[in-house]
Structures are given as C-alpha cells and as structure tokens.
Amino acid sequence: LTARLTLDPARPVGPVSRRLFGAFVEHMGRGVYGGIHSPEHPTADENGFRRDVLDLVRELGVSTVRYPGGNFVSGFRWEDSVGPRSQRPVRLNLAWHSTETNEVGLHEFASWLEEVGAELMLAVNLGTRGTLEALDLLEYTNVPAGTELAEQRIRNGRTEPFDVRMWCLGNEMDGPWQLGQLSAEDYGKLASRTAKAMRQVDPDLELVACGSSGAGMPTFGEWERVVLTHAYDDVDFISCHAYYEEKDGDLDSFLASATDTDHFIETVVATADHVQSVRRSPKRMSISFDEWNVWYASRVQSGLPKRIDDWPVAPAISEEAYTVADAVVVGNVLMSLIRHADRVTSASMAQLVNVIAPIAAEPQGPAWRKTTFFPFATTSRLARGVALQVAVDGPSHVTAEHGEVPLVDAAATADADAGTAALFLVNRSQTEEAEVSVDVSALGVGTVEEALTLSDPDPHAANTSEDPARVGLRPNPRATVVDGTLRVTLPPVSWTAVSLR
Numbered sequence: 459l460t461a462r463l464t465l466d467p468a469r470p471v472g473p474v475s476r477r478l479f480g481a482f483v484e485h486m487g488r489g490v491y492g493g494i495h496s497p498e499h500p501t502a503d504e505n506g507f508r509r510d511v512l513d514l515v516r517e518l519g520v521s522t523v524r525y526p527g528g529n530f531v532s533g534f535r536w537e538d539s540v541g542p543r544s545q546r547p548v549r550l551n552l553a554w555h556s557t558e559t560n561e562v563g564l565h566e567f568a569s570w571l572e573e574v575g576a577e578l579m580l581a582v583n584l585g586t587r588g589t590l591e592a593l594d595l596l597e598y599t600n601v602p603a604g605t606e607l608a609e610q611r612i613r614n615g616r617t618e619p620f621d622v623r624m625w626c627l628g629n630e631m632d633g634p635w636q637l638g639q640l641s642a643e644d645y646g647k648l649a650s651r652t653a654k655a656m657r658q659v660d661p662d663l664e665l666v667a668c669g670s671s672g673a674g675m676p677t678f679g680e681w682e683r684v685v686l687t688h689a690y691d692d693v694d695f696i697s698c699h700a701y702y703e704e705k706d707g708d709l710d711s712f713l714a715s716a717t718d719t720d721h722f723i724e725t726v727v728a729t730a731d732h733v734q735s736v737r738r739s740p741k742r743m744s745i746s747f748d749e750w751n752v753w754y755a756s757r758v759q760s761g762l763p764k765r766i767d768d769w770p771v772a773p774a775i776s777e778e779a780y781t782v783a784d785a786v787v788v789g790n791v792l793m794s795l796i797r798h799a800d801r802v803t804s805a806s807m808a809q810l811v812n813v814i815a816p817i818a819a820e821p822q823g824p825a826w827r828k829t830t831f832f833p834f835a836t837t838s839r840l841a842r843g844v845a846l847q848v849a850v851d852g853p854s855h856v857t858a859e860h861g862e863v864p865l866v867d868a869a870a871t872a873d874a875d876a877g878t879a880a881l882f883l884v885n886r887s888q889t890e891e892a893e894v895s896v897d898v899s900a901l902g903v904g905t906v907e908e909a910l911t912l913s914d915p916d917p918h919a920a921n922t923s924e925d926p927a928r929v930g931l932r933p934n935p936r937a938t939v940v941d942g943t944l945r946v947t948l949p950p951v952s953w954t955a956v957s958l959r
C-alpha cells in the first residue's frame with residue numbers, strides 16, 4: 459500500500475508542550491513499593507530507591523509525574539505520608555484492596571522526582587475529603603514559612619517549599635468505582651469552591667478539573683458541560699482519561715484506538731468551547747490527558763482479593779506483558795496528543811513502573827523496558843518545537859469498533875531554531891508494508907538523521923524477563939530524502955520515528 463503525506467509548516471497547530479510527556483505514579487500494586495522503591499534491592503540507594511529503575515525513568519524522558527493517584531487518592535490522608543516514618547500509620551488502600559504502609563510519602567517521592575528531573579503534579583482527595591484538606595496540603599507544600607503546616611514541613615526536613623504548580627481537583631469523580639463519586643452538578647460546585655480557595659493561598663496554580671473517566675462513560679459530554687458551567691472561570695484544564703485494550707482478538711479495531719483519542723479530544727474541546735461561548739469568557743480551556751495507556755483493565759477486578767482479612771502489601775496488579783501491537787497503539791496515541799497540541803498541553807501516561815507500565819522491575823533481578831517504552835522515549839526525545847498539520851492521502855479499511863480508519867497515520871513536529879523536524883508514523887495493516895512519501899522541502903530539512911522502527915513478524919511478540927530485548931527499535935534502512943521528498947517503508951503493524959535535519 460502507498461500513502462502520501464502533506465505537511466503544512468505555514469500553519470502550525472501549536473507548540474508541543476514538554477508536559478505532554480508526563481507519567482503517573484499511583485500507590486497501586488508494585489508501582490511504588492517493589493517498583494521505584496525497594497530497599498532490599500542490590501541497586502537501592504540510601505533512601506531505598508532503585509537506581510536501575512531511576513536510570514530507565516530518566517531514559518524514558520518523562521517531564522511531569524502525577525501523584526499519588528488515581529483511585530487511591532480518594533481514600534488518602536496526605537498527612538499520613540509525612541513526618542517520621544516510624545510514626546506513619548498503616549492504612550487500608552481501599553481502591554486496590556491492599557495495605558498502605560506510608561513508607562514512601564510526599565517528601566520521599568518529591569526528592570526522587572528531583573533525581574529524575576521531572577515536575578511533581580499532585581492530586582487532592584475530593585472523594586472522602588474536601589476543600590479544607592486540600593488547603594492544608596497546599597499550605598504544607600507551597601507556603602514558604604511561618605504557619606503551622608509550613609513549619610511542620612520545615613521540621614520534616616524540607617526548608618524550601620515544594621512549590622507544586624499543577625493540581626488535580628480529585629480523580630475520576632464521575633466513576634461509580636470512585637470513593638465518594640459525585641454528580642456533575644455536585645462535583646462542578648465542589649471543584650469551583652476548592653479551586654477558588656486554593657487560589658487564595660497561591661494565585662498562580664494550574665488547576666485541573668476532572669473530566670470523564672472515559673469517552674464511553676454514559677455521562678460523557680454532559681459531565682464536561684455541567685462541570686465547566688460551574689468551574690470554567692476557576693480551572694485551567696479539564697482532564698481526559700482513556701485506556702485501550704485488544705478485545706476478542708479484534709486487532710484491527712485495537713490498532714485504530716487513536717481515532718478514539720482524536721474523537722475524545724475533539725468532543726471535549728467542542729464542549730469546553732460551547733461553555734466558553736455561553737459564558738462569554740475570553741479564556742480558552744486546555745486539556746490535561748492525565749491518564750492514558752493500553753491497559754487490560756477488564757482482567758483486573760476479578761483478580762483482586764476482597765476479604766476482610768487479606769490486605770496484601772504491594773500485590774502484583776496489572777503488570778502488562780506489552781506486545782508490539784500495544785506499543786504501536788501507545789505510539790499512535792502520542793501522535794494524537796501531538797496533533798492536538800494547541801489544546802492538549804499536559805498528559806500523563808498511566809503508569810510508570812510495574813503497574814500498567816513501560817518499565818518492569820523484577821523483585822531481585824534487573825529492571826527492563828517493555829515494548830511501550832520505546833515509542834514513548836523516542837517521541838519524548840524527538841518531538842520538539844511546534845506540531846504540524848499532516849494530511850494523509852492513503853487507503854483505509856473498516857473496523858468493527860471505529861468504522862472506516864486510515865491504514866497509515868502520522869504526526870509531525872518542526873523546530874525552526876534547531877533546524878530539525880520529526881515524523882511519527884504507524885502502519886495499521888496486518889499484512890502489507892506501507893510505502894510513505896512526504897515532501898519535506900518546505901521544512902528546510904534534507905537529510906535523515908535517524909529512522910527507527912518497532913515491528914516484529916508476530917504483532918503479539920513481547921519482551922519478557924528471560925528475553926527483555928526481543929522487541930525494540932531497529933534502524934529503518936528504508937528511509938531516504940531525495941530531491942526534498944522523504945520516502946520511508948513501514949512494515950505491517952509498526953511504529954516509526956524519523957528525525958530530519
């Protein structure tokens with residue numbers, strides 16, 4: 459099959475925010491305990507954090523990390539997680555039916571993130587708590603000194619404030635699984651009140667209201683409209699969450715998951731813009747796509763123990779064996795975020811280590827890269843400057859879940875100052891190679907610096923602890939620029955990045 463792409467460098471979509479390459483760490487499964495933190499592991503540092511995991515997190519190139527949940531946050535008392543470790547209470551983690559030791563809390567996580575070189579994004583509990591506790595946490599993290607909670611932080615070893623900029627006002631408050639689920643009316647009012655109150659402490663915060671937990675929620679669309687009708691003036695972002703999985707062996711539909719991401723974003727933009735016009739507001743709402751990934755979520759619930767006498771510490775949950783197809787979908791969702799860079803200015807891949815994660819941390823053994831690591835790390839490294847509009851002229855096919863979808867999909871960025879550009883491509887065909895051509899002369903670039911492809915004759919091939927390098931990026935020798943035209947061949951079910959200078 460062949461496809462021709464047309465780029466429009468004259469009308470860029472918008473700058474690609476570094477915050478698009480965020481991740482999410484929740485107190486869930488072996489994400490924190492047994493993941494980033496394992497005092498018994500041979501590579502653990504003096505604070506119990508694994509150095510091998512830290513190295514991979516750095517290599518992944520994450521910009522921002524959302525913490526500490528997720529569903530966990532709706533039962534979380536932040537003050538349990540600070541102060542002398544020996545005095546921290548052991549609590550039930552109701553979201554994941556496990557035990558929370560509070561051994562890792564705000565200070566430890568923030569210090570670890572400083573080592574990573576990423577920004578901390580916090581979520582407050584609006585499920586079982588409210589405005590006052592959110593204010594207390596904000597005072598603790600951001601007020602320099604002289605108040606009860608600021609001084610408590612200083613006594614706990616942190617003289618300078620954490621100065622957290624981005625805050626999520628609760629998590630998935632539309633979900634029936636959420637501790638303290640609310641109606642859109644009730645949540646919109648609470649988010650508005652809490653945001654106003656938090657701005658009385660720190661006017662320059664960037665606040666995220668909960669959007670829908672997924673585009674398939676029965677309240678999707680109406681939830682956003684009602685929440686924003688109450689909170690439009692008070693927040694900067696509305697969130698989107700989306701998880702994709704291959705269902706019943708329907709690989710064609712699964713590979714087209716990013717068309718759902720496009721639709722989700724465009725629907726939320728339309729709804730937010732509707733509220734903007736009704737309110738005659740000069741402000742344009744941004745999207746924080748602060749949970750997204752491939753997740754075989756349908757397998758989770760039945761696997762969680764639910765007994766009153768069984769609350770394990772860090773049980774293994776959702777340690778996905780990511781395949782080539784999963785990585786292609788992850789790379790494709792990133793492309794969707796990039797092509798909506800004017801409205802999506804923050805995003806978090808959920809999650810980071812072990813749980814729904816691109817990084818596996820063996821309890822005693824090494825840490826290694828799952829297939830999804832590669833498109834994320836490469837896109838984070840190469841997507842610089844502005845996102846460009848890309849028109850794809852090529853064949854399509856019909857999928858059961860998403861209708862007619864193009865077989866080749868693409869996103870592009872250009873950095874005029876550096877004189878570079880990058881193209882990200884997927885081939886969704888299970889059988890045919892795609893010969894792609896694109897005129898890149900208007901970008902002022904003429905040579906291929908790197909062309910990397912992730913593919914395998916078996917789209918369900920995965921890395922494992924026995925063979926952690928089975929799937930990876932390989933140089934694509936079939937990418938050339940001749941007379942201003944880039945030609946690149948994409949294997950079936952593949953993800954490719956091409957950087958140009």
Ligand code: AHR
Pocket residue numbers: 484527528529530629630671749808809814
């Ligand atoms: O990332 C796992 C869970 O997915 C999060 O806790 C929740 O917000 C979402 O439903």
